[in-house]
Amino acid sequence: MAFACVLAALPSPGRAQDTADGALTVVRAAHLVDVRHRRVIDDVAVVIAGGEIRSIETGAGMPMGAEVIDLGEVTLLPGLIDVHTHLLHEYDREHGDDDANRILEIVEMRAADRALLGARNARDMLEAGFTTVRDLGNSGINNDVALRDAIDGGWVPGPRMFVSTRALSPVGGQFQELVEAAQPLVAREYVQVDGPEQARRAVRQAIHDGADWIKVIVNSDSLMLSPGEMEAIVDEAHRAGVQVAAHATHGDAAAMIAVQAGVDSIEHGYTISDDVLAVMARKHIALVPTDSPTAEHHRARIRRAVAAGIRIAIGSDAYYRADGLTRGQVAARIYPRYVAAGMSNMDVLRSATLLPGELLAPRHPIGTIEAGARADLIAVRGDPLEDIGALEDVAFVMKEGRTVVNRLTRP
Numbered sequence: 001m002a003f004a005c006v007l008a009a010l011p012s013p014g015r016a017q018d019t020a021d022g023a024l025t026v027v028r029a030a031h032l033v034d035v036r037h038r039r040v041i042d043d044v045a046v047v048i049a050g051g052e053i054r055s056i057e058t059g060a061g062m063p064m065g066a067e068v069i070d071l072g073e074v075t076l077l078p079g080l081i082d083v084h085t086h087l088l089h090e091y092d093r094e095h096g097d098d099d100a101n102r103i104l105e106i107v108e109m110r111a112a113d114r115a116l117l118g119a120r121n122a123r124d125m126l127e128a129g130f131t132t133v134r135d136l137g138n139s140g141i142n143n144d145v146a147l148r149d150a151i152d153g154g155w156v157p158g159p160r161m162f163v164s165t166r167a168l169s170p171v172g173g174q175f176q177e178l179v180e181a182a183q184p185l186v187a188r189e190y191v192q193v194d195g196p197e198q199a200r201r202a203v204r205q206a207i208h209d210g211a212d213w214i215k216v217i218v219n220s221d222s223l224m225l226s227p228g229e230m231e232a233i234v235d236e237a238h239r240a241g242v243q244v245a246a247h248a249t250h251g252d253a254a255a256m257i258a259v260q261a262g263v264d265s266i267e268h269g270y271t272i273s274d275d276v277l278a279v280m281a282r283k284h285i286a287l288v289p290t291d292s293p294t295a296e297h298h299r300a301r302i303r304r305a306v307a308a309g310i311r312i313a314i315g316s317d318a319y320y321r322a323d324g325l326t327r328g329q330v331a332a333r334i335y336p337r338y339v340a341a342g343m344s345n346m347d348v349l350r351s352a353t354l355l356p357g358e359l360l361a362p363r364h365p366i367g368t369i370e371a372g373a374r375a376d377l378i379a380v381r382g383d384p385l386e387d388i389g390a391l392e393d394v395a396f397v398m399k400e401g402r403t404v405v406n407r408l409t410r411p
């Protein structure tokens with residue numbers, strides 16, 4: 001709390017440009033995708049004040065005195081939400097595999113380097129149309145909290161961030177074998193828990209450090225957290241009103257332990273079984289598939305998850321450097337994968353906006369264009385219901401009523 005007060009007292013240039021209280025902005029467009037009701041509204045005007053959507057109008061009528069942004073022949077959508085990012089984390093294939101990169105990142109990057117890398121990625125994500133992200137660890141020690149607060153304070157541009165601080169994990173984090181002298185490095189990136197009491201302590205520490213979510217690596221290699229440890233984590237987090245994201249891969253045991261403990265989302269779940277999906281459906285646990293554009297072999301589970309009625313919230317899990325592409329451009333390329341896996345374009349749009357919005361912010365709506373929701377909007381020139389690739393070329397971005405990108409109209 002003390003830190004938040006300090007931030008508020010410092011200069012925050014972004015705030016000065018916010019929509020003034022009460023001033024009306026109207027965004028007009030030829031089409032709007034109403035993801036909640038699975039329909040398209042034509043010739044539409046979104047009325048915005050104080051960073052929030054006040055109403056959706058059709059036809060010619062316009063409120064008196066409003067600033068009108070007429071985007072013309074485009075489709076408006078809610079701002080994209082990426083629920084699995086690592087903005088303060090970047091690997092380079094030139095350095096080798098995950099393991100080699102993991103060591104280099106810790107020994108060569110200062111906390112300030114990580115934060116500045118995060119600032120670049122945050123700006124790139126926002127400019128690509130992502131107005132909200134959930135950032136799940138690999139940020140050093142609490143550097144994600146600093147980036148979130150810097151964005152909230154208007155110091156740097158970026159999406160609204162929900163952050164986890166360091167991921168909780170079995171001994172060794174996600175490192176492979178490390179010699180004894182190198183093992184203290186693990187704590188730079190992970191909080192290793194041994195036993196339910198340590199698990200509780202780790203959750204309390206994360207929340208004290210500023211975590212909005214708890215990220216748990218349920219399994220890494222052959223090591224796996226126990227049911228007792230997972231139950232302690234979920235119990236402690238939920239008591240504080242904080243949700244839990246569980247990384248679970250390699251078979252079914254880790255995912256089953258996590259869903260039985262009552263986590264809120266399963267990350268990856270590449271080999272998830274119908275048995276686990278049935279528990280997830282019953283407990284309304286989201287699946288965050290994080291499929292890369294080349295993840296052919298995991299495709300079938302998307303179809304099974306849809307059939308089981310699972311809430312799918314799409315996350316990019318992007319963290320490798322890609323020549324010629326920003327982090328945001330990499331993240332925006334994930335959607336065709338889900339159409340190829342059998343989801344309808346409308347379902348993919350919902351899994352990129354509404355469903356992640358419900359997962360992250362059930363009380364103050366995001367990921368939907370409707371009265372009372374945050375004014376997070378994007379516009380694309382193509383028709384995303386015909387070609388989901390339209391999301392790769394976002395021409396207009398508004399976050400909380402403030403225009404961030406406008407490649408469509410002259411000022």
Ligand SMILES: [Zn+2]
Nearest residue numbers: 084086136317
């Ligand atoms: Zn990840």
